[in-house]
Amino acid sequence: MKIQFLWWDGCPSHPEAWQRxxxxxxxxxxxxxxxxxxxxxxxxxxxxxxxxSPTIRVDGQDIDPNAPIDAFRLTCRLYFKExxxxxxxxxxxxxxxxxxxxx
Amino acid sequence: xxELGQKGPEFSLPGVDGQTYSLSGLLAENKAVAVxxxxxxxxxxxxxxxxxxxxxxxxQDKGVVLAAINSNDAQKYPDDxxxxxxxxxxxxxxxxxxxxxxxxxxxxxxxxxxTPHVFLLDGNGVLRYRGAIDDNYDDPDAVTQTYLRDALxxxxxxxxxATTDTRAVGCTIKWK
Numbered sequence: 655m656k657i658q659f660l661w662w663d664g665c666p667s668h669p670e671a672w673q674r675x676x677x678x679x680x681x682x683x684x685x686x687x688x689x690x691x692x693x694x695x696x697x698x699x700x701x702x703x704x705x706x707s708p709t710i711r712v713d714g715q716d717i718d719p720n721a722p723i724d725a726f727r728l729t730c731r732l733y734f735k736e737x738x739x740x741x742x743x744x745x746x747x748x749x750x751x752x753x754x755x756x757x
Numbered sequence: 758x759x760e761l762g763q764k765g766p767e768f769s770l771p772g773v774d775g776q777t778y779s780l781s782g783l784l785a786e787n788k789a790v791a792v793x794x795x796x797x798x799x800x801x802x803x804x805x806x807x808x809x810x811x812x813x814x815x816x817q818d819k820g821v822v823l824a825a826i827n828s829n830d831a832q833k834y835p836d837d838x839x840x841x842x843x844x845x846x847x848x849x850x851x852x853x854x855x856x857x858x859x860x861x862x863x864x865x866x867x868x869x870x871x872t873p874h875v876f877l878l879d880g881n882g883v884l885r886y887r888g889a890i891d892d893n894y895d896d897p898d899a900v901t902q903t904y905l906r907d908a909l910x911x912x913x914x915x916x917x918x919a920t921t922d923t924r925a926v927g928c929t930i931k932w933k
Contacts, residue, residue: 664929667801670895729834730928732800740803741895 655684655713655756660691662699662707665730667742671708678749684757699726706731710744710752717744717752758868761885761921765792765878766866770826770856771839773846778824778854784882788820789912791905792876793890794869794930795825795855797845798836801894801927802872806849808890808897809873812906813853819913820880823853828864829872829931837931864930874925875905879912886912888923 659675661668679686693704705722706729718733733744759765769779783790793809795802813823831838839857846855858864867876877886886908891900908918 666926667895727833729798730800732798732803739807740800742800742804743895 655686655753657686657688657753658691658709658711658714659688660693660702660704660707660709660711662693662704662728662730664728665707665742667730668708671710671743674743674746675710675749678746678753682750682753682757684753693728696727699728702726705729708744710749712752713756715752715756717748758870759866759876759884759887761887763884764882765790765876765884766863768826768856768858768863768866770858770863773839773843773851773855773857778856780824780878780882783822783824783854784878784880786820787822788880789822789885789909790878790882791821791823791909792867792878793823793825794828794864794867794872794874794876796827796829796834796837796872796928796931797841798829798834799872799928804894805873805890806851810850810852812890812909816909816913817852819909821909821913824856825851825853825873826856826858826863826869827872828858828861828869830861830933831859832933834931861930861933869930871925871927871929873927874930877905877908877912877918886918886921887925889926892923894926 710717733741767780829837879885890905892902893900911918
């Protein structure tokens with residue numbers, strides 16, 4: 655399994671997203687290397703198809719099935735919790751689903 | 758940035774309801790005005806919007822108005838354009854004012870840096886609190902410090918807020 659963690663410093667939620675990802679991996683007992691990719695320019699955002707910070711991909715697939723696919727730029731990313739509330743963070747449940755899908 | 762104890766700079770800005778709102782007009786009708794730099798696209802704003810509506814609902818009869826101001830560059834962030842603001846306010850049922858600072862002059866005058874970023878003015882237009890709405894953007898149930906509510910209660914009681922300055926957490930304002 656290959657996990658990529660992409661973030662932009664302009665959004666303060668990436669440390670918490672990183673912790674959440676680590677927590678899910680520990681809970682599932684998954685040991686894998688995570689590629690950390692810091693996005694710093696709009697050009698890099700385009701190059702990496704970066705829809706916003708934070709973005710997590712498992713085997714190349716975004717953990718959010720509804721990930722934006724038409725705008726790549728330096729921005730903070732909007733997620734939705736299981737109950738529909740907006741959040742700057744992916745939920746642990748969303749991360750877990752994406753990992754379980756490929757294990 | 759606007760300093761505590763200073764008067765909030767005057768503004769006259771269009772609202773999503775088609776009316777124009779000035780700070781002096783709002784102060785004439787209210788005991789406190791919470792200027793909150795905001796926008797459409799920022800997930801931190803989206804996470805706090807429900808709480809902003811709760812605060813407006815609970816404090817409007819006490820003479821408080823929340824004036825959210827979007828100063829973002831709509832060229833770079835089209836979701837923050839004025840028509841999109843109108844759509845968003847309608848779809849979410851905003852009960853607070855949502856104003857457009859197209860020139861970004863008001864954000865610069867206040868020293869707003871993030872969305873959301875609160876500047877609470879008392880009835881005389883004097884800054885009494887600036888910073889975050891509360892201490893947890895992600896989970897309303899996990900909030901332990903209700904900064905804006907506490908500051909409002911103090912200002913309405915004629916007292917100085919215990920906490921006057923906190924770090925604004927959110928997206929940066931998108932300058933031209």
